[in-house]
Amino acid sequence: MSSLAAARADNFYYPPEWDPTQGGLNKFHGQHALRERAKKIDQGILIIRFEMPFNIWCEGCESMIAKGVRFNAEKKQVGNYYSTKIWNFTMKSACCKHEIAIQTDPxxxxxxIVKGARRKIEEYDAEDAETLELPADEERGKLVDPFYRLEHQEEDLKKKKEADPVLVRLQRASDARHADDYAINKALRARLRSQKKRVAEEESVSRKKGFGIRLLPGSAEDAAAASRVKFPRKFDENRKLKRALISTSSIFSGSSGSSSNNNKRLELESKRRKIKAAKVSNLLSGGYKPSSWTQSRVSSSRHIA
Structure with a gap:
């Protein structure tokens, strides 16, 4: 069934009622070979895909239509320039459905542009664009004169002689750059190998330090920025105080046992706490002012001891 549909779509299917004396399939079906594109062929109009040749401004909504935008345009002949036909292309703008007409100028x-739009004027300096400026229409008309053409050729030859050293130097540089492809390829591969080796070393160092990503090599700016970072002194004092409190706290539970071993252990532990409490007091007397919670914790430990 799919092959039959494909044959019909390509106009290769001949139905049983078709007779060769009736002509081709298009004539048999009563349609043109171009289908919908030729619906106005009796008026000399053919629907084509037209591409905008330059940037224009739509006169309907003042929006710009860029070069290369495509439209379904009606193509028809409106005249002749000697033996060359002049074609007119009529289309509708996609932004506001405004009718635009453009024709050729052989x-x-x-x-x-005939109607519906105006061309966007784009001026540039040929010297800034590094291009050659084409002669104006008046100069092109003067080139018919042999004397003017001879003078123009002499000026061109003079400009060529002035530009020859620069062109020769550029050509030599280009030839030297592409003279030995093997050497250029070898140097490039050596550079890539050294780069891969450096990246592998950086990744191994990062893995050893426990980082999941590759660290870039250090620089003088990074070292200077790291040296300017200073942690608060209070952080170190709090850390020392917490460590002292942890070392003075008991490792046994608060419940007292009835056995003699437990009593001995408690006596030893009380002695240790007294010694550690003296160390804590010495640490606190060094200029650190603990909070009320810390003072209550230390006093309670002394009371228990």
């Missing part, structure tokens, strides 16, 4: 090898 005399100047250009497109001309």
């Amino acid at each position: 005399k100047n090898c250009e497109y001309v």
Whole structure:
């Protein structure tokens, strides 16, 4: 069934009622070979895909239509320039459905906007763009004169002689750059190998330090920024105080046993706490002012001891 549908779509299917004396399939079906594109062929109009040749401004909504935008345009002949036909392309703008008409200009090898839009004027300096400026229409008309053409050729030859040293130097530089492809490829591969080796070393160092990502090599700016970072002194004092409190706290539970071993252990532990409490008091007397909670904790430990 799918092959039959494909044959019908490609117009290769011949139904049983078709007779060769009736002509081709298009004539048999009563349609044109171009289908919907030729619905106005009796008026000399053919629907084509037209591409905008330059940037224009739509006169309907003042929006810009860029070069290369495509439209379904009606193509028809509106005249002749000698033996060359002049074609007119009529389309509708996609932004506001405004009608735009453009036709060819065989005399100047250009497109001309007839209605519905205006061309966007784009000027540039040929010297800044590093391009050659084409001669104006008046100069091109003067080139018909042999004397003017001879003078123009002499000026061109003079400009060529002035530009020859620069062109020769650029050509030599280009030839030297691409003279030995093997040497250039070898140098490039050596650089890539050294780069891969350096990346592998950085990744191994990062893995050894426990980082999941590759660390970039250190720089003088990073070292200077790290030296400017200073942690607060209070952090170190709090850390020392917490360590002292942990060392003075008992490792046994608060419940007293009835056995003699437990009593001995408690006596030893009380002695240790007295010694550690003296160390804590010495540490606190060094200029650190603990909070009320810390003082109550130390006093309670002394009371228990």
